[in-house]
Amino acid sequence: MRVASRHPFPHPSIRRLPLYLRFLKQLRDAGSQKISCTRIARELDLDSTQVRKDLALTGIVGRPRIGYVLTDLVQAIEKFLGWDQRALAFLAGVGNLGRAIIGYEDFRRCGLDIVAAFDIDAGKIGGEVFGRRVYHPAEMPALTPKLGVSVGVITVPAVAAQEVADVMVKSGISGIWNFSPIRLELPPRVRVENALLTSSLAVLSVDLKRESPEAAPPFQRPPARRSR
């Protein structure tokens, strides 16, 4: 298989693991005990060879005609992702997206525990968002080692993203989850994952475009935009 990045595990496969996990947990909670690759592939509209390769990343191998034991498979995926452990995180930027992420309980099930938030808005500092205290970014360098925080989540506007990333780096944070639409300049020791929401939109756009002939409804030429 071609690996898209230089990293040892193919990112597209890693990105699919949470999709499997969600589906497998639903089955498990509904009382199922076993699952085959073929069924996972069919239900999630994927290629079964691909599913087998993705799941093999976790070290687990299904048995012919039996498939996987659900609880083992769930556990293997969670262990591979490190979601059986937890990382403490700070979030910077208490706007709508920041609030949404702090309030999204699923991340805690993925081992990410956002313990405090940061904002430069004096009206937010000292307050709480879903039980997490809001601090000024100037307090981050002292708080990071004190609380044992390793991950920084960036939900500030684009113009402020690099500045807050620099504070995170200075604070000793080792991984950044970047929701801002800019590419951050970071030292090699700091891992970054860009949560580019437009990547997901791209897939839907291409799917819909194939359905509808060019320039016909439901797509219309934008009246206000010219070619740039």
Place this chain on the structure above:
Amino acid sequence: MRVASRHPFPHPSIRRLPLYLRFLKQLRDAGSQKISCTRIARELDLDSTQVRKDLALTGIVGRPRIGYVLTDLVQAIEKFLGWDQRALAFLAGVGNLGRAIIGYEDFRRCGLDIVAAFDIDAGKIGGEVFGRRVYHPAEMPALTPKLGVSVGVITVPAVAAQEVADVMVKSGISGIWNFSPIRLELPPRVRVENALLTSSLAVLSVDLKRESPEAAPPFQRPPARRSR
């Protein structure tokens, strides 16, 4: 190249196109005119053969020793994604995530124009969010054909997601961008893209896990969670 899904274009490649687009527009706006595959690959930490294949999806081919003309490449990617045209969208669920998405101006540059929002909260209905009117979902079937809306964005809590998806389907919407963590049951004519934020978190988690020995800081065993 192995294709992960049954669709004619490989989704991992489509997901990378917005990443290229963002980088190429930054270069173009900074005054650059040409770009090579090798440089794109280096700057974005990808494999250059993969970059060439991804960009070839759009029908554009770089010339040896010259590379791509930036404006042509930007235009080709936008055209391939259908982002040179626009789709009108409804958003259901005016919580924090819904507000963040309505207020995120970048989606408009990606051809997605959210024209109205829906919520069951009487305190929100009749109001506006970033200039978009909020309606009760019961009004969707009449408003969809009237306004020519083709896309539904779902940002309601998990328990309400299927119900609102059913209303969207009944309203004649052809594509759903699902931010809820559940798998929707939809008729085959409706396209769906699940914006699974945990897919992005998975990549960061695996990267960080490789950096830190198991059970050592910055990862700690969660005191409150037992194996499930």
